[in-house]
Amino acid sequence: MDMANICHIYFQEDGTMNNNKWWKEAFGYQIYIRSFYDANNDGIGDLQGITEKLPYLSYLGVNLIWICPFYKSPMDDNGYDVMDFYAVDKTYGTLEDFKVLVEEAHKRGIRVIIDLILNHTSDEHSWFIESRKSKDNPYRDYYIWRPPRYDELGNRKEPTNWASFFGGGCWEYDEQTDEYYMKIFSKKMPDLNWDNHQVQEEMVKVAKYWLDLGVDGFRVDAVAHLAKAPFVDSDMPTNYRYTPDWGRFSNLPKLHEYLKMMRKKAFSGYDLMVVGEVGGGALVEDALKYSAPEEEELDMVFNFDHNWCNNSWSAKDRTELKINVPHLKEMFDKWQTGLFGKAWNAIYWLNHDQPRVVTHYGDDEGPLHDRSAKALAVALYFMWGTPFIYNGEEIGMTNPHFKSIADFQDVSFITQYYLNIQNGTDPEAYIAHASLSTRDNARTLMQWNDGLHGGFTKGTPWNLINENYRTINVESQIKDPNSILNFYRKIIEIRTKSPFRNIIIYGSYELIEKEHNQIYAYLRRFEGRNLLVLCNLTKEAATVDKLPYTLEERVLGTMDKQININKKMVLEPYEAYVLEIKEEI
Numbered sequence: 001m002d003m004a005n006i007c008h009i010y011f012q013e014d015g016t017m018n019n020n021k022w023w024k025e026a027f028g029y030q031i032y033i034r035s036f037y038d039a040n041n042d043g044i045g046d047l048q049g050i051t052e053k054l055p056y057l058s059y060l061g062v063n064l065i066w067i068c069p070f071y072k073s074p075m076d077d078n079g080y081d082v083m084d085f086y087a088v089d090k091t092y093g094t095l096e097d098f099k100v101l102v103e104e105a106h107k108r109g110i111r112v113i114i115d116l117i118l119n120h121t122s123d124e125h126s127w128f129i130e131s132r133k134s135k136d137n138p139y140r141d142y143y144i145w146r147p148p149r150y151d152e153l154g155n156r157k158e159p160t161n162w163a164s165f166f167g168g169g170c171w172e173y174d175e176q177t178d179e180y181y182m183k184i185f186s187k188k189m190p191d192l193n194w195d196n197h198q199v200q201e202e203m204v205k206v207a208k209y210w211l212d213l214g215v216d217g218f219r220v221d222a223v224a225h226l227a228k229a230p231f232v233d234s235d236m237p238t239n240y241r242y243t244p245d246w247g248r249f250s251n252l253p254k255l256h257e258y259l260k261m262m263r264k265k266a267f268s269g270y271d272l273m274v275v276g277e278v279g280g281g282a283l284v285e286d287a288l289k290y291s292a293p294e295e296e297e298l299d300m301v302f303n304f305d306h307n308w309c310n311n312s313w314s315a316k317d318r319t320e321l322k323i324n325v326p327h328l329k330e331m332f333d334k335w336q337t338g339l340f341g342k343a344w345n346a347i348y349w350l351n352h353d354q355p356r357v358v359t360h361y362g363d364d365e366g367p368l369h370d371r372s373a374k375a376l377a378v379a380l381y382f383m384w385g386t387p388f389i390y391n392g393e394e395i396g397m398t399n400p401h402f403k404s405i406a407d408f409q410d411v412s413f414i415t416q417y418y419l420n421i422q423n424g425t426d427p428e429a430y431i432a433h434a435s436l437s438t439r440d441n442a443r444t445l446m447q448w449n450d451g452l453h454g455g456f457t458k459g460t461p462w463n464l465i466n467e468n469y470r471t472i473n474v475e476s477q478i479k480d481p482n483s484i485l486n487f488y489r490k491i492i493e494i495r496t497k498s499p500f501r502n503i504i505i506y507g508s509y510e511l512i513e514k515e516h517n518q519i520y521a522y523l524r525r526f527e528g529r530n531l532l533v534l535c536n537l538t539k540e541a542a543t544v545d546k547l548p549y550t551l552e553e554r555v556l557g558t559m560d561k562q563i564n565i566n567k568k569m570v571l572e573p574y575e576a577y578v579l580e581i582k583e584e585i
Contacts, residue, residue: 023217023273023299024344025505026064026111027492028388029057032352033068033092034078035445036391038457045446045456047093051101054108056474060394060485061492064111064273064386066219068352070098071117074124076188077411078443080115080221081122085206102214113273114210116218118203118262119225120189127202128190135177142202144182144193146231148173161233162249163242167415170242170249184225184249186411194226194258207266217273220298223290224278227254251278251286259290259297273299275346275386280304284338291343300346300386305331307354308437310361317432318399323361325537329511329520336383336509336522345385349376349393355441356392359399363539368574369396372539373484374558375574379520379535381491382504382578392446394488395477399441400466402431409463413438440464449475490556500555500580503531518542519571530583531555532565535576544569549581 037049047070057065069079072087079089088095105112121128130139146159158171159180171180172187182191192199207218229252234245259276267274276290276298282305290298309328315321339345349357358364362372373396381387402408405417405427413434420430435441440463447469448455454469466472477483495504507526513519518538524531532549536542547565554563555578563569563577 020506021273021299022111022271023064023386025496025501026273026386027062027496028064028066028348028386029060029062030066030348030351030388030390031068032391032443033070035443035456035463037446037448038459038461041457041459042091043457043459043461044091046091047088047097047101051097051104054101054104054110057110058108059478059489061489061496062389063109063496064113064216065105066113066388067115069115069117069221074122074188076122076186078409080117081120081124081186081189082117083122083124084126085117086209099213106214111216111273112214113217113219113275114215115221116207116210117221118192118194118258119222120183120185120191123188123190131190132174132176132181135179141193141196142199143190144228145177145179146171146182147179160231160248161241161243163240163244165246166412167419168242182228185222186415191225191228194255200258200261204262204266207262211266211270211272216271217299218275219302220274220276222279223259223276223298223301224250224255224282226258227252246281251282256289256295256297260295263296263298273386275299276301278303280308284334287335287339288343291339293343300344302346302348302351303335304354305334307350312355312360312436315433315436316429318359318364318436321360321436323537325516325518325520328361328537329514332383332520333511336385336511340384340509345383346388347380347383347385348388348390349380350390350442351388352390352442353439355437356397356399358396359441361537363574364398366539368539369398370482370484371558371574374487375535375537375576377484377488377491378533378556378558378576378578379537381495382524382531382533383522384505384507384509384524387495389488390442392442392444394485395447395472395474396484397444397447397472398466398468399435400444400464402435402438402440405431407464408438408440409443410439413440445469447473449473487558494556494578500529500531502526503529507531512547513544516542516544519544530581532579532581533577534565534571534579536571536574537576539573541573542571544571548584550584551579552582553580554578555580 034045036045037053038045039048039052070088070092071082072084072089073079073081102112127139127142130137131143149157158169162170164170166185170184172183173180183189229248234243236243236245278301282303287301290301309324311322358373363369445456445465450470453461454465477485503524503526507524510523513521518536519542520535520537522533546567557577559575
């Protein structure tokens with residue numbers, strides 16, 4: 001693929017000309033570097049490992065990769081706690097390894113984006129080491145420091161009662177200067193003070209450094225949290241010691257000033273893509289503030305609304321998991337219709353922070369494992385927006401079975417585990433329940449073959465390999481024409497190279513069968529051509545009434561059988577289709 005010819009000019013249905021960006025036509029693939037492939041056999045994935053697997057990514061058909069952090073880091077949160085923004089952590093290789101990776105990816109027509117971490121650093125970053133030395137240190141104001149409060153008995157208290165995402169409060173006491181610093185994640189990840197113009201200039205330099213090295217853009221981590229509300233207690237009712245009032249540091253108006261500054265000073269002049277992580281609870285109106293072209297901030301955002309459309313927060317264990325199809329449809333419809341024609345969308349099932357989708361929404365250990373993985377792919381990847389696969393999704397990787405706290409690596413899970421055990425929770429019951437949502441689910445080793453450690457490493461691996469790697473792996477699925485992997489390859493080819501590509505990339509979206517409890521169905525329309533996507537997303541058969549369309553062509557299906565949309569149909573569990581249709585007049 002000639003990278004210079006990726007952009008195309010299309011006419012929209014209203015007749016206006018649209019200069020489309022390369023990232024609207026891309027198909028992305030997220031790589032959790034630590035778990036992807038270990039080239040030097042030290043047990044940890046690395047940059048050379050990604051380079052070695054570029055032929056596989058080309059075989060899959062993706063043309064964009066997002067690589068999770070590889071900056072120098074103490075690894076409290078696997079690299080999201082940055083010690084040096086300009087250095088590659090020796091665990092992952094060298095700066096030269098990264099340059100080679102970018103060069104080799106570009107030769108294959110694959111763009112490369114990386115994480116840009118703006119909200120915080122490691123407490124071992126040189127800025128923070130200086131900041132905590134004294135109240136008048138030049139770097140003091142790079143972070144958010146506040147004096148303690150005291151109750152009527154003289155006991156020291158945090159500046160506010162706000163909770164941290166990782167458990168406990170969002171303030172950490174530092175004896176050296178008798179003040180607290182803010183940390184909405186781990187205590188080893190102090191928040192930067194974006195009201196400080198020096199901090200802003202520092203982060204502009206960081207972004208431009210990597211862009212000048214050839215990266216094609218960024219996924220901006222925790223972008224919703226750069227601005228903070230006034231530091232007063234939350235009055236949200238809660239039974240907890242600390243109040244989970246995330247609105248105190250999420251999606252606040254001030255952060256848009258910071259992002260406009262970054263677009264102007266850091267991102268302008270480059271042919272790049274910038275996608276921001278806005279998390280859960282963001283409104284469509286919030287997303288438009290971030291990503292509408294006229295706002296000149298981000299190109300698109302990741303939201304979490306569709307990530308938790310089941311009972312995972314209340315289920316005791318994985319046997320109780322049940323998808324909530326109406327809620328899932330509502331979330332997809334909200335973003336597909338809310339942003340269409342106003343801003344660009346990003347679509348994905350999971351990332352490094354969510355459970356494996358086949359366990360979460362499919363039939364992970366039953367006879368319908370493969371079909372459910374395919375149905376979920378059909379449901380998602382024919383919507384409009386830039387799609388991202390998370391490594392391992394394309395072979396139907398599942399959540400592992402965690403047996404004890406020793407099986408976990410995620411700092412947030414470990415923190416919450418000990419807080420709950422101290423409060424009398426049964427350890428075994430807690431693991432069975434909380435493992436449904438732990439970030440560790442997505443971080444088990446990539447399953448390449450049925451050999452030692454799934455072909456990930458010849459050394460001692462840093463993390464678990466799922467016990468099912470002998471039956472679920474890349475090598476076996478490449479050989480099987482009916483595998484999940486080869487089904488994903490078909491989807492990617494249809495989306496990027498087929499005559500249907502413009503309908504999928506640029507067409508309108510309309511949800512149908514809105515009230516159905518099992519069926520997710522929608523129409524895509526573009527320049528007089530139409531696609532119908534029809535999916536049963538449950539483990540039970542589903543009845544669908546006659547649909548008022550004429551079937552033109554069966555594009556893709558999870559089952560090899562005749563389908564007649566002009567009469568009442570019974571769709572078997574996880575039966576799903578993409579059909580070209582004509583609408584009856």
